[in-house]
Amino acid sequence: MASINLENVQKAFGKVVAVDQLNLEIKEGEFFTFLGPSGCGKTTTLRMIAGFYYPSKGVVRFGEKDMTRVPPEKRNTGMVFQNYALFPHMTVFENVAFGLKVRKVASSEIKKRVKDVLGKVRLEKYSDRQVSQLSGGQQQRVALARALVIEPEILLLDEPLSNLDAKLRDEMRTEILRLQSDYHITTIYVTHDQAEALSMSDRIAVFNFGVCHQVGTPLEIYNEPANDFVASFIGEINFIPMKIENTGEKTIEISILDGTKKLHVNHTSFNYRKPNDNEDVILSIRPESIKLSSQRMEGMNTLEGKIELIQFFGSMIEVLVNVNGLMLRVNMLNSNNFSNLQNRTNVWLNLPEDRIRIIPKISGEMK
Numbered sequence: 001m002a003s004i005n006l007e008n009v010q011k012a013f014g015k016v017v018a019v020d021q022l023n024l025e026i027k028e029g030e031f032f033t034f035l036g037p038s039g040c041g042k043t044t045t046l047r048m049i050a051g052f053y054y055p056s057k058g059v060v061r062f063g064e065k066d067m068t069r070v071p072p073e074k075r076n077t078g079m080v081f082q083n084y085a086l087f088p089h090m091t092v093f094e095n096v097a098f099g100l101k102v103r104k105v106a107s108s109e110i111k112k113r114v115k116d117v118l119g120k121v122r123l124e125k126y127s128d129r130q131v132s133q134l135s136g137g138q139q140q141r142v143a144l145a146r147a148l149v150i151e152p153e154i155l156l157l158d159e160p161l162s163n164l165d166a167k168l169r170d171e172m173r174t175e176i177l178r179l180q181s182d183y184h185i186t187t188i189y190v191t192h193d194q195a196e197a198l199s200m201s202d203r204i205a206v207f208n209f210g211v212c213h214q215v216g217t218p219l220e221i222y223n224e225p226a227n228d229f230v231a232s233f234i235g236e237i238n239f240i241p242m243k244i245e246n247t248g249e250k251t252i253e254i255s256i257l258d259g260t261k262k263l264h265v266n267h268t269s270f271n272y273r274k275p276n277d278n279e280d281v282i283l284s285i286r287p288e289s290i291k292l293s294s295q296r297m298e299g300m301n302t303l304e305g306k307i308e309l310i311q312f313f314g315s316m317i318e319v320l321v322n323v324n325g326l327m328l329r330v331n332m333l334n335s336n337n338f339s340n341l342q343n344r345t346n347v348w349l350n351l352p353e354d355r356i357r358i359i360p361k362i363s364g365e366m367k
């Protein structure tokens with residue numbers, strides 16, 4: 001097992017800077033996820049850790065060891081690729097044994113280790129089957145077994161579930177977490193699927209355009225996003241353009257809707273960071289944090305609006321409310337009494353001040 005440290009890492013392909021000024025510390029035994037949209041630099045970063053690319057600038061360390069220019073076969077990392085990259089004409093046993101043969105491990109030892117790892121991924125019975133005769137999920141297990149059998153210090157998984165259907169993805173998610181906790185191996189998982197990242201990871205790094213915007217636990221990233229890109233990429237969110245009016249010792253007054261409405265927030269709404277002068281900031285609140293009532297509500301942070309749309313999703317109901325032209329999305333659990341809600345009726349919304357986050361606005365375009 002090893003920790004991984006990236007210091008000021010940059011990777012350029014000609015004029016394209018795929019990854020820039022990246023500083024990351026991945027702890028021993030951690031399940032760490034690189035999350036971001038297509039082309040944001042996740043795979044490039046993973047490949048620099050595997051040794052398939054060398055950084056243009058910066059240092060990669062495993063523990064204290066400088067690995068920046070060490071070739072892949074000397075890194076002791078196991079990698080699972082998006083397309084599995086198995087040898088289709090070989091059997092399951094031969095695929096899994098391949099890395100051990102290359103490392104000149106004795107054949108009795110190979111037999112034992114392959115048998116053990118096939119047991120772990122629940123494929124013992126398929127040892128002699130040709131890989132091309134297996135289902136997608138089974139092939140994924142072979143790819144995992146092949147990465148694990150060499151007993152790597154670090155496991156690298158590049159969108160390993162993207163070729164599987166939704167049900168199998170769920171199953172394999174659990175399987176990967178089970179294996180990771182059995183082996184207690186430092187793992188980096190690349191995905192563009194925020195649900196996968198939130199449900200599996202100890203910590204997540206969120207990337208966009210080659211830049212890492214935030215590193216944190218799933219809860220931190222969801223509840224205290226660093227900016228509007230992170231907030232909108234992970235989960236659903238309402239953005240409200242705003243202006244700071246008065247900053248008091250405990251309460252900050254904010255105006256919205258061209259100054260016609262005032263809201264109050266406290267200092268923790270700023271993720272413990274005061275915005276710089278002239279910094280463009282925006283108010284954000286998750287749809288499940290807004291309280292909705294068909295009865296008139298008075299008091300602080302209460303807004304009156306009209307229902308535009310109600311959508312039923314089984315366990316949850318999503319209500320779109322028009323507040324003087326500002327569309328706010330509210331999510332309610334099915335267990336709440338919503339049967340009296342109807343399109344084009346008036347409702348009252350409460351935005352609890354401790355659920356409001358004021359964050360830097362870095363994207364030109366909002367979701």
Ligand SMILES: Nc1ncnc2c1ncn2[C@@H]1O[C@H](COP(=O)(O)OP(=O)(O)OP(=O)(O)O)[C@@H](O)[C@H]1O
Pocket residue numbers: 013016017018036037038039040041042043044045192
């Ligand atoms: N070998 C290469 N040569 C030139 N440009 C590259 C190369 N590899 C990646 N890039 C560019 O670097 C940027 C980051 O690519 P990368 O594959 O790391 O993104 P990603 O986040 O993994 O995307 P995806 O989820 O689509 O795999 C992209 O603009 C891509 O076009």
